[in-house]
Amino acid sequence: MTSHLRAGPLRARRTAGGKLLAVLAAFSRERPTLTLSEIARTVGVPLSTAHRLVGELTRWGALERDADGRFRIGLRIWELGALAPPALGLREAALPFMGDLYEVTHQNVQLAVRDGDEVVFVERIAGRDAVNVLTQVGGRFALPPTGVGLVLLAHAPAEVQEHVLAGPLTAYTQHTITDARQLRRVLAEVRRSGMAVSDRQVTEDAVSVAAPIEVRGAVVAALSIVVRGSSPAAVRSYAPGVRAAALGIGRILASTSTWS
Amino acid sequence: MTSHLRAGPLRARRTAGGKLLAVLAAFSRERPTLTLSEIARTVGVPLSTAHRLVGELTRWGALERDADGRFRIGLRIWELGALAPPALGLREAALPFMGDLYEVTHQNVQLAVRDGDEVVFVERIAGRDAVNVLTQVGGRFALPPTGVGLVLLAHAPAEVQEHVLAGPLTAYTQHTITDARQLRRVLAEVRRSGMAVSDRQVTEDAVSVAAPIEVRGAVVAALSIVVRGSSPAAVRSYAPGVRAAALGIGRILASTSTWS
DNA sequence: GATCTGTCTTCCGTCACGTGGAAGCGCGGT
DNA sequence: ACCGCGCTTCCACGTGACGGAAGACAGATC
Numbered sequence: 001m002t003s004h005l006r007a008g009p010l011r012a013r014r015t016a017g018g019k020l021l022a023v024l025a026a027f028s029r030e031r032p033t034l035t036l037s038e039i040a041r042t043v044g045v046p047l048s049t050a051h052r053l054v055g056e057l058t059r060w061g062a063l064e065r066d067a068d069g070r071f072r073i074g075l076r077i078w079e080l081g082a083l084a085p086p087a088l089g090l091r092e093a094a095l096p097f098m099g100d101l102y103e104v105t106h107q108n109v110q111l112a113v114r115d116g117d118e119v120v121f122v123e124r125i126a127g128r129d130a131v132n133v134l135t136q137v138g139g140r141f142a143l144p145p146t147g148v149g150l151v152l153l154a155h156a157p158a159e160v161q162e163h164v165l166a167g168p169l170t171a172y173t174q175h176t177i178t179d180a181r182q183l184r185r186v187l188a189e190v191r192r193s194g195m196a197v198s199d200r201q202v203t204e205d206a207v208s209v210a211a212p213i214e215v216r217g218a219v220v221a222a223l224s225i226v227v228r229g230s231s232p233a234a235v236r237s238y239a240p241g242v243r244a245a246a247l248g249i250g251r252i253l254a255s256t257s258t259w260s
Numbered sequence: 261m262t263s264h265l266r267a268g269p270l271r272a273r274r275t276a277g278g279k280l281l282a283v284l285a286a287f288s289r290e291r292p293t294l295t296l297s298e299i300a301r302t303v304g305v306p307l308s309t310a311h312r313l314v315g316e317l318t319r320w321g322a323l324e325r326d327a328d329g330r331f332r333i334g335l336r337i338w339e340l341g342a343l344a345p346p347a348l349g350l351r352e353a354a355l356p357f358m359g360d361l362y363e364v365t366h367q368n369v370q371l372a373v374r375d376g377d378e379v380v381f382v383e384r385i386a387g388r389d390a391v392n393v394l395t396q397v398g399g400r401f402a403l404p405p406t407g408v409g410l411v412l413l414a415h416a417p418a419e420v421q422e423h424v425l426a427g428p429l430t431a432y433t434q435h436t437i438t439d440a441r442q443l444r445r446v447l448a449e450v451r452r453s454g455m456a457v458s459d460r461q462v463t464e465d466a467v468s469v470a471a472p473i474e475v476r477g478a479v480v481a482a483l484s485i486v487v488r489g490s491s492p493a494a495v496r497s498y499a500p501g502v503r504a505a506a507l508g509i510g511r512i513l514a515s516t517s518t519w520s
Numbered sequence: 521g522a523t524c525t526g527t528c529t530t531c532c533g534t535c536a537c538g539t540g541g542a543a544g545c546g547c548g549g550t
Numbered sequence: 551a552c553c554g555c556g557c558t559t560c561c562a563c564g565t566g567a568c569g570g571a572a573g574a575c576a577g578a579t580c
Binding site for chain 1: 285351356
């Protein structure tokens with residue numbers, strides 16, 4: 001096979017050709033709606049060009065225009081997204097288990113996959129009140145400090161692990177592990193025990209337990225429970241539940257459709 | 261404003277320009293993964309062209325290539341989709357309420373929006389067992405026979421209603437309403453009562469109650485409970501719960517971010 | 521009312537860049 | 551050895567994307 005088309009584990013590349021894609025890339029979690037001028041400025045093309053590009057995308061359904069004349073990502077893209085690996089199978093398989101976990105614990109339940117050297121949050125169940133701005137569905141975060149990230153990193157290809165361990169490890173709190181040597185030990189422990197605990201590494205008041213979701217030996221995602229303002233010991237008691245759910249999800253995935 | 265760029269209520273159009281988009285359009289719920297040749301055939305371009313297009317999309321993250329060499333929609337598209345109206349706000353606001361509804365009823369709970377003359381299912385909560393193939397997240401269906409569709413159609417712009425009423429009304433079961441005059445009466449009743457009941461109109465064993473989700477007077481989505489193999493009367497008892505949840509969701513939407 | 525500043529829209533001549541034919545590679549079947 | 555199939559790379563050609571320019575429109579400021 002040995003293809004140039006493989007999306008390498010280490011993301012990002014030159015903008016290449018299609019300006020259509022550049023227009024789509026202008027939208028982000030921070031700026032989910034844009035005006036035509038904003039798009040033109042962000043992409044770096046003249047207004048007339050942006051106008052044509054946006055027109056094409058809008059006709060196709062990739063973008064929508066709301067009443068104020070602002071553009072946003074359209075339904076068509078959302079529908080396509082429903083065909084991507086996170087949504088197709090993984091989400092469907094995981095939701096019931098996540099629901100059960102939530103019913104029992106009434107804590108945040110998270111489902112995430114790895115993309116390059118980042119976690120991407122695929123699903124989250126939380127109470128009506130628990131407004132957790134840090135992790136949003138579709139959001140990204142660095143791998144090392146999060147519970148799911150530790151699990152995903154521990155089972156990532158060696159080349160990814162080395163890249164993360166080599167790069168600077170950002171400290172989000174006092175407790176964030178920033179020493180590569182120590183992180184390496186933690187990852188080994190995660191592999192050994194089959195679970196990870198992130199103790200206030202992301203924010204001062206959040207502790208999480210995470211377990212890998214495996215299908216035929218390969219870790220494809222991670223599941224976690226996040227508790228705010230609790231002791232690591234108490235949180236650790238959730239571990240068996242999380243692991244059981246992760247196991248169940250893996251079993252469903254393996255039995256259903258194709259999962260690389 | 262009066263723009264050509266407005267995505268009209270009545271979907272579909274000429275394929276226009278960008279072949280990149282045509283490649284993305286080749287993926288569907290029925291065929292979520294494709295080989296390069298399949299893409300070339302579907303789009304109707306020579307293999308070399310498809311190769312370049314797919315390469316561009318893959319580099320960007322819009323497509324991914326799995327171990328077998330087959331292509332699928334990539335994480336990047338899924339992330340963008342998380343910025344679309346269904347996911348951004350609506351989903352977040354609705355999930356807790358849907359979870360509550362499910363906890364109480366243990367029946368299928370559905371969230372849907374309208375796109376042109378079709379329903380698009382945005383979210384669904386179902387038990388681990390209830391495998392309902394007919395409605396999948398990201399899936400589409402005709403408006404008239406479904407509960408959510410009746411609600412959305414009843415509150416759609418007159419031009420959409422006329423278009424649907426004029427077009428042929430497909431009969432999915434013996435009970436599907438296919439008479440325009442009768443459908444018109446039902447829609448009026450839906451508007452009056454603030455809820456819709458679809459009695460075995462989609463399949464012989466499914467009945468659903470649906471309620472509109474309104475924000476500042478505009479119906480932006482619909483919520484429903486679907487019950488299999490039950491009498492309409494029994495199902496109707498769920499109506500207050502559904503309506504209360506829909507009301508709650510609308511309130512959240514109105515209070516939070518911008519909702520056209 | 522005049523002017524300015526910002527937004528969006530349309531038009532059209534030029535030339536980069538996407539296009540697709542052709543050739544080559546690797547594999548599995550006969 | 552031969553063929554068929556799917557994939558990859560290369561490159562000369564000609565089309566369709568690009569963006570400058572001009573103008574419509576709305577809101578603010580004087």
